[in-house]
Amino acid sequence: MSKAPPEIISLYKQDSSALTLKWLGKPLKPKEDYRLVRGRGTFVDDIQLPRMTYMAFLRSPYSHARIKRIDVSRAKSMPGVLLVWTGDDIKKRMRPLPQATPPPARNAIDYPLAVDKVRFQGEPVAMVVAESRYIAEDAVNQIDVDYEPLPAVVDAERALEPGAPLVHEEVGTNLIAHVHYKWGDVDYYFQHADLVVEAKFHYHRFTGAPLETNAVVADYDERADVMTIYCNNQAPMEWLPQLSAGLNMPYPKLRVVTRDIGGGFGTKLINYVYMILAALASKELKRPVKYMETRTENLQAAAHNAERTCTVSAAVRKDGTVLALRMRCVDDDGAYSRHEPAGMTVWAQVSTGMYKIRALENDYYAVFTNKCPSTSIRGFSRAPHLFMIERIMDRIARKLGMDPAEIRMKNLVGPEEMPYMTPSGGIYDSGNWPEGLRRALEAADYWGWRKRQEELRRQGRIIGVGVVVGSDSAGPNMAQVKMYNPGLPYTGGTEGALVQMTPDGKVRVILGSSPQGMGHETTAAQVVADVLDVSYDDIYVQTGFDSFSSVYTMHSGTYGSRFAPIGLSAVYLAAARLKEKLAKMAAYLLKCPEGDVVIENGAARCAKDPQRSMELRRIARIAYGNVNELPPGMEPGLYSLAIFRPPFQNPDENRRANLALTYSYNVHVVVVEIDPETGMPKILSYTALEDSGRIVNPLIVDGQVHGAIAHGVAEALYEKYHYDEDGNLLNPTFVDYLAPTALEIPDMKVIHMETPSPFTPTGAKGMGEGGGTAVQAVISAVEDALAPLGGELGESHADPETILRILKGAARGKSEV
Amino acid sequence: MSQELRHIRVKVNGQWYEADVEPRMLLVDLLRDVLGFTGVHIGCDTGHCGACTVIMDGRSVKSCMVLAVQADGSEIMTVEGMEKDGQLHPLQEAFWENHALQCGYCTPGQLMSAYFLLSRNPNPSEEEIRKAIEGNLCRCTGYVNIVKAIKAAALKMSSSKAG
Numbered sequence: 001m002s003k004a005p006p007e008i009i010s011l012y013k014q015d016s017s018a019l020t021l022k023w024l025g026k027p028l029k030p031k032e033d034y035r036l037v038r039g040r041g042t043f044v045d046d047i048q049l050p051r052m053t054y055m056a057f058l059r060s061p062y063s064h065a066r067i068k069r070i071d072v073s074r075a076k077s078m079p080g081v082l083l084v085w086t087g088d089d090i091k092k093r094m095r096p097l098p099q100a101t102p103p104p105a106r107n108a109i110d111y112p113l114a115v116d117k118v119r120f121q122g123e124p125v126a127m128v129v130a131e132s133r134y135i136a137e138d139a140v141n142q143i144d145v146d147y148e149p150l151p152a153v154v155d156a157e158r159a160l161e162p163g164a165p166l167v168h169e170e171v172g173t174n175l176i177a178h179v180h181y182k183w184g185d186v187d188y189y190f191q192h193a194d195l196v197v198e199a200k201f202h203y204h205r206f207t208g209a210p211l212e213t214n215a216v217v218a219d220y221d222e223r224a225d226v227m228t229i230y231c232n233n234q235a236p237m238e239w240l241p242q243l244s245a246g247l248n249m250p251y252p253k254l255r256v257v258t259r260d261i262g263g264g265f266g267t268k269l270i271n272y273v274y275m276i277l278a279a280l281a282s283k284e285l286k287r288p289v290k291y292m293e294t295r296t297e298n299l300q301a302a303a304h305n306a307e308r309t310c311t312v313s314a315a316v317r318k319d320g321t322v323l324a325l326r327m328r329c330v331d332d333d334g335a336y337s338r339h340e341p342a343g344m345t346v347w348a349q350v351s352t353g354m355y356k357i358r359a360l361e362n363d364y365y366a367v368f369t370n371k372c373p374s375t376s377i378r379g380f381s382r383a384p385h386l387f388m389i390e391r392i393m394d395r396i397a398r399k400l401g402m403d404p405a406e407i408r409m410k411n412l413v414g415p416e417e418m419p420y421m422t423p424s425g426g427i428y429d430s431g432n433w434p435e436g437l438r439r440a441l442e443a444a445d446y447w448g449w450r451k452r453q454e455e456l457r458r459q460g461r462i463i464g465v466g467v468v469v470g471s472d473s474a475g476p477n478m479a480q481v482k483m484y485n486p487g488l489p490y491t492g493g494t495e496g497a498l499v500q501m502t503p504d505g506k507v508r509v510i511l512g513s514s515p516q517g518m519g520h521e522t523t524a525a526q527v528v529a530d531v532l533d534v535s536y537d538d539i540y541v542q543t544g545f546d547s548f549s550s551v552y553t554m555h556s557g558t559y560g561s562r563f564a565p566i567g568l569s570a571v572y573l574a575a576a577r578l579k580e581k582l583a584k585m586a587a588y589l590l591k592c593p594e595g596d597v598v599i600e601n602g603a604a605r606c607a608k609d610p611q612r613s614m615e616l617r618r619i620a621r622i623a624y625g626n627v628n629e630l631p632p633g634m635e636p637g638l639y640s641l642a643i644f645r646p647p648f649q650n651p652d653e654n655r656r657a658n659l660a661l662t663y664s665y666n667v668h669v670v671v672v673e674i675d676p677e678t679g680m681p682k683i684l685s686y687t688a689l690e691d692s693g694r695i696v697n698p699l700i701v702d703g704q705v706h707g708a709i710a711h712g713v714a715e716a717l718y719e720k721y722h723y724d725e726d727g728n729l730l731n732p733t734f735v736d737y738l739a740p741t742a743l744e745i746p747d748m749k750v751i752h753m754e755t756p757s758p759f760t761p762t763g764a765k766g767m768g769e770g771g772g773t774a775v776q777a778v779i780s781a782v783e784d785a786l787a788p789l790g791g792e793l794g795e796s797h798a799d800p801e802t803i804l805r806i807l808k809g810a811a812r813g814k815s816e817v
Numbered sequence: 818m819s820q821e822l823r824h825i826r827v828k829v830n831g832q833w834y835e836a837d838v839e840p841r842m843l844l845v846d847l848l849r850d851v852l853g854f855t856g857v858h859i860g861c862d863t864g865h866c867g868a869c870t871v872i873m874d875g876r877s878v879k880s881c882m883v884l885a886v887q888a889d890g891s892e893i894m895t896v897e898g899m900e901k902d903g904q905l906h907p908l909q910e911a912f913w914e915n916h917a918l919q920c921g922y923c924t925p926g927q928l929m930s931a932y933f934l935l936s937r938n939p940n941p942s943e944e945e946i947r948k949a950i951e952g953n954l955c956r957c958t959g960y961v962n963i964v965k966a967i968k969a970a971a972l973k974m975s976s977s978k979a980g
Contacts, residue, residue: 029875029913036921039856039896060875134839211860211868211922211956262858262922263956295861347821517920517957699916703958707919710959734865734954742947742960 004421009758010680011647012419012427014569016761018576023530027699030399031541037784042543043489044215044232045292052217053082055278056136056292056800057302058126058143060118063154063370063727065147067116067125074142075128080135082285084143087115093280094246097273101337102485105176105368105594107166110336112246112273118147119167119335120372121729122301123416124273129281129289152370152727156309157333159367166367167335174252176333176341176366177484183351183423184359186315193315197396203308204797205332205721208377208711209623210516210737212262213293214302222286226253232261232268234514235557236545239272245604246276247283251547258544264516265711266377267303269559270338279527300732304721306343306366307332308384312392320400320407324359325352327388332374339375341366345483346376347385349473349659350771351424354433355411359423367486370727376559378711382473383772387796388736390468390776393401398787401806402593403450404780405467406442409434412469419758425656428471428663428763429757436689436753437469437667443751444669444687455659457788462807463684464785467667469771470694473767474561477648483655492644493562493661496551497570499528499578501626501638505602505617507532507539512556513567514545518768519700522561524571526696527762531575532582534602534616551641561766563697565662566644572761573642581638585619588631591750646759662757662765664692666711668777674785676807679800681717681782683746688773691753692764698752704768705750712774714740716782721795723734763796825889829854830898838885844878845869847885848895856896856925860954867953870926871895877933879952896925899932906969907977908932917966919957926953931967939975943968 074083090113097110109115114125130136150167158164159174167174190196217230233239236256244254256275261268274291282289293302310329316322333340338744344388346367351360397407413420415432422428441447446467453463479491496512509524521541529536542549545556551570555562579599586604587594596607605613620638622629627636651657671685688705695701712780718738722730731737756763774794782798783791791806824835829852833895836851844849857880860868868877869880872894899906906973908931910925911917918924927950946967947960957961 030916032921033913033916033918036918036924037905037912037928038900039854039925041921043855043858045849045859048850134841209956210920211866211954212858212920213860260921262860263920265956277896292859295863295866435931517918519919534895691881703916703962706959706961707957733863734861735863739954740958741951741954742964743951745959745961746965748959764891 002421003417004419004427008427009419009570010013011148013760014759014761016763018531018572018579019762020530020533022533023526023536024694024696025707026697028522028526028536028697030519030699032521033521040319043260043262044217044230047217047230049217049219049288051459053129053131054133054136055127055129055281055285055289056133056140057124057141058123059122059145059297060114060123062118062147062149063121064150064152065118066150066438066689067114067118068146068148070126071144072126074140076137078139078142080131081128082131083129083140083281084139085113086329087111087113091115094276095463097242098245099337100485100488101341103514104171105337107170108337109170112277119299120370121727122297122372127277131283154369154371154723154727155621156307156330156369158366159284159369160365167370174368176337176368177344179344179364179484181348181362181364183654183656184324186324186326186359186361187334188506189359190304190315190326194318194379195322196313196314197316197392197399198311199392199395200311201388201391202793202795203387204795205307206715206719207299207303208265208267209299210263210265213295213298214268214274215292216274216278217288217290219281219288220282220286225677226255227283228255228257228277229279230257231269231271231275232258233275234264234268234559235555236514237549237552237554242272243276247279254547256384256547258415258514259437260513260543261516266375266380266559270303270373270375287459295732299737300729303375304334304372306340306374310388312388314392314396316396320402320410322355322357322396322411325357327362329362329364332369332370332371333366334371336373336375338373341484342376342481345480346381346476348424348480348483349469349693350382350386351426352422353386353389354413354469354471354665356413371723379707379769379772382471383775386470386771387776389599389779394780394783405437405446408467408469409437410463412437425658427658429759430755431665431691432753432755433469433665436665436691439753440667440689441467441686441749442667443689444685446669449671462676462785464672464781466670466784468773468776468779468780469667470771470776472561472664472767472769472771473660473664474664475565475646476560476562477657477659478555479648479650479657480659483651487619491650492645492648494553494555494643495562495567495568495570496553496556496641496643497574498551499571499574499640501578501616501620503620505615505620507534507569509539509541510550511538511567512545512550513558515558515563518558518563519697520567523568523696523700526566527571528575529807531572532579533600542752553643561769564764565760565766566646568764569760570642570644573644575642577642578638578640581640582616585623585630589614589619589622589629602745635806661759662693664765664767666688666773668773670777670781670784672778672781674803678726678803679807681798681803682712686746686748688748689751689753690767691755692756692767693757693765695752695754696762696764701767702750706748708768708770709748709774710740710745712770712772713745713778716775716778716796720799823886825886827888828892830894840884840886842885843881844883844885844888845880848880850928854895854897858922858925860922865954866925867930868923870929870953872929872933877930896928899928907973911966911970911973915962915966915969917958917962923953923955927963935971935974940971
C-alpha cells in the first residue's frame with residue numbers, strides 16, 4: 001500500500017560484505033553441462049543394482065468406480081512374477097498418507113494404491129513386481145478387476161452443488177477448504193469508484209511434462225536395516241514425514257537420494273506415492289525395486305496443475321486508477337490433496353499484482369473432483385492469480401479507451417515506494433518497474449507495432465499486441481499454509497549448505513537442494529569462488545541431494561524459485577564463515593593482526609606487509625594435519641555449515657504476512673497474427689524484460705527466461721487437458737497433448753535490468769517460473785487481435801477452434817467465449 | 818510370455834557386441850539395459866520425444882521405434898560415441914558453450930539429430946535446424962540455445978574444414 005516501515009526493512013536487510021564481485025555475473029560454462037553433453041548424467045533409470053526387480057501398475061480405466069473384486073491369481077502364477085499387491089495389501093502395511101487439509105477434508109483416506117474405490121482415471125489399482133519390466137507389464141495385463149462405475153464430478157463449481165457425487169464419502173462434501181480474505185476497505189473503494197469492471201476467467205488444466213518421467217529405485221539393505229531410495233523428487237525432505245510414516249522407519253534409517261533429474265516443473269513433488277510403494281516392495285522382497293513411469297502414465301495420472309475459475313470485479317476511477325479488487329475463486333484440485341490446496345494461499349504472495357491496488361477481497365474455495373491430483377506446476381498459483389489481474393487490466397483499458405501499456409504504467413508501484421508493502425503484508429524488495437516497462441516497450445518497438453497494427457488491420461489482417469507485467473515471487477514462507485489450516489506446524493523458508501576446504505586446498509560444497517537443470521552446481525560454485533576468491537575450477541559441488549550427507553531443513557528442495565534467494569544465501573553464509581576461519585588461522589600463522597589479513601587470489605596475506613603471505617592450500621594442510629601449528633585451542637578442520645533463515649513471520653489474525661523473500665519483475669510484449677482460415681495465432685515478435693536482481697550467471701538466467709516463455713506459449717496455445725463429462729482424459733499421450741517442438745516456439749528477445757535485492761546477501765532474486773507472464777502476454781495479444789471483432793477470451797488457453805468461433809461469430813455480432 | 822531368444826550382433830560406437838534377445842525387445846532397451854549405453858534416454862512411449870535418437874547405419878532413428886532384432890548387423894552411434902580421443906565433438910562443445918541444455922535429458926537425442934543434420938547439410942539455415950530437431954522435444958530451453966549451438970557448431974566445423 002505504501003513503502004514498508006523502516007523497522008521491517010532493516011529486519012530483512014542482509015549484509016553482503018564478503019562478496020568480491022570477481023566471480024558473480026560471469027557467463028561461466030555450467031559445471032553440470034560437461035557430463036550431460038556426453039550422456040554421462042546419472043538419472044534414476046540409469047541406476048542398475050544387482051538382483052534388481054521391476055514394478056508396474058494396473059490403473060483404473062474409470063474416473064470414479066467402486067472396486068468390487070480383484071483377481072490377481074493368473075498374474076501371480078506367471079514365471080518371473082515376484083509380488084502382486086492390491087489396495088488391501090497396502091492397507092495392511094501402512095497408515096493412510098497424512099493430510100494437510102483442515103477438517104472435514106482431513107478425513108479423506110488416501111493410499112498410494114486405491115482401496116475400495118477409484119477416484120480418477122489412471123489411479124493405480126494393483127502393482128506387480130517381477131524379474132524384468134517386460135514380465136511386470138505382461139502380468140499387469142493378467143489382473144482382472146470388476147468395477148461398478150459411479151457418477152463422476154468433473155466440474156469444480158458443480159462439485160459444490162448439493163447432490164453432487166462425492167469424491168470422498170468420509171468427508172461428506174467435495175469442499176477441501178474455504179477461506180475468505182479481506183485486506184483494506186474494499187467496500188469503501190467500490191462505493192467511491194467511477195466504474196466497476198467485472199469478468200469471469202478460467203485458468204485451464206495442463207502439466208509440466210518433464211522429459212524424464214517419475215522414477216524410483218528403492219533398495220532395502222537388510223544387514224544395515226537402511227532403506228535407500230534413489231528418486232527424482234524435487235523436495236525429498238518435504239515428504240520425509242510421509243515416507244517415514246509409510247515405512248515405519250526413523251529418519252536416520254531412511255536415505256533419500258537424488259542425482260540428475262530430467263526436469264520437474266513442479267510435477268515431481270508428489271511422486272512420493274511411488275517411492276513408498278517401491279520401498280515397501282523392496283522391504284518385502286529384500287531386493288532392489290525399480291519403477292519408471294511411462295509417458296502415458298505420467299500425462300494421465302502423475303500431476304496436473306489445479307484449474308482456477310475466478311469472477312473478478314475491479315473498482316476503477318475514470319483516469320484508469322484501479323482502486324480495489326473483489327474476487328470469488330474456485331480451485332479444482334482433483335481427486336486427492338497430495339500437495340493442494342496450498343495454491344489457495346500461495347497466490348497471496350502477489351495478491352495485488354504489480355500495482356498500487358489499495359484493497360482486495362477474495363472468497364476462495366478449493367474442491368475435490370474426479371480428476372488427476374494437482375500440484376504446483378511452474379508459476380504455481382501466482383501465475384493463475386496474476387492472469388486474473390492482467391486480464392482485468394486489459395478489460396478496464398478497453399472500457400476506458402486507454403492503451404494497455406498506459407493503464408499499467410499508471411498503476412505500477414513506483415521505485416520511490418520500494419521496498420513496498422502490499423495490502424496483504426507482502427514486501428516487494430526492489431526494482432524500478434515503470435522504467436522496466438518503458439524499456440521493454442522500446443525494445444519491442446511497441447508503439448511502432450501499434451501503428452503497423454492499424455495499417456495491417458486496414459488490409460484485413462488480424463494482428464494483436466499484448467503487453468503484460470508480472471512477478472516471479474520467490475523463496476516462499478511456508479507459514480502461508482496456516483492461512484487455510486492454522487494448525488499446520490510448517491513455517492518459514494530455509495535452506496542449508498556445507499562449504500568445506502579440503503586438506504588439498506580445494507573446496508567441496510554440499511547443498512540441501514535437489515535441482516532439475518537449474519545449474520545449482522554452477523551458481524553455488526560462483527558464489528563460493530566469489531566469497532573466498534578462489535578459482536571456480538577448484539570448487540566441487542555434490543550433485544543432487546542425499547539425506548545421509550546433505551545439510552537439510554524440512555524446507556529443503558527445489559521448488560518455488562527458492563535457490564537463488566535462499567539456497568545461495570546459505571552458500572554465501574557458509575563461505576563467509578569459512579573465510580573468517582581462514583583469516584583467523586592466517587593471522588596466527590603470518591603473525592599479522594587479524595584485521596589486516598586479506599584473502600585474495602587463493603592466498604592470505606598481511607595488508608601491512610605483503611611479504612607475509614601464505615597460500616590457502618598450505619593453511620588447509622595445517623588445519624587438518626599439521627595441527628600443532630594452529631593457534632592454541634582452535635578447533636582444527638575447515639568445515640563451514642550454514643542454514644539461511646529469512647526473518648519470516650506467521651500471518652497475523654487478518655492473514656497478513658510477507659509470503660516470499662524476493663520479487664523478480666518481468667514485462668513481456670508479444671505480437672501475434674491470426675490465420676483467418678485456421679484460427680491459429682502465429683507469434684511475430686516476442687520480447688521479454690527480466691529484472692531478477694543481481695545475475696549470478698547470465699547463461700543460466702537467460703535459459704530460465706527462455707524456458708518459462710516456452711512453457712507459457714505452450715500453455716496458451718498448445719497444451720490443454722480435455723476431460724469428458726465422465727472424467728475420461730481424452731489426451732494422455734504426446735500424440736494429442738501437444739508439447740511444442742522447435743517449429744512452434746518462436747525466437748525471443750530477452751533484455752535485463754539488474755536491481756539487486758537488499759534482502760539477500762548476493763543480491764540475487766529467485767526467478768525461472770516467469771509468474772505465468774508468457775501465458776498472460778499471449779492471451780492478451782490474441783484478445784487484442786480479436787477485440788475489433790468483438791471477441792473476448794475467457795480462458796488461459798486460446799485454441800484455434802475457440803478463435804474460429806469468434807471469427808465466425810463476428811459476422812453475426814458480438815460474441816463471448 | 819517368454820519367447821524364443823534370437824542371437825544378434827550390433828556394432829555400437831565402433832565395437833561389435835553380441836546378445837541373445839527376445840524378438841520384442843526394443844533397440845533402446847538393448848542399448849541401455851544390455852549394453853550399458855545409458856546416454857540413450859527414454860522420454861515417451863509413442864515415438865514423439867526423440868530422447869532415444871541414435872544414428873543407425875548413417876540415419877537418425879528413434880531407438881524406441883526399432884526392435885533390437887531389426888538392428889542385427891547394423892552400425893550404431895550413440896552420444897557416447899561422439900567424443901574422439903577425449904575431445905568433445907564440436908556439437909558437444911557448442912552445446913556446453915551456449916548452455917543449450919538445462920536438465921540434460923533430451924540432450925543426447927538433440928545431439929544425434931544435429932549430428933545427422935550436419936552430416937547431410939553442413940550449413941543449415943535456422944529454419945532447417947528447427948525442422949531437423951522437430952522430432953526432439955525439449956521442455957527446458959525453449960530451443961533457443963539449442964538452435965544457437967547447432968548454428969555455432971556448423972560454423973566451426975565448416976571453417977575448420979575450409980582451413
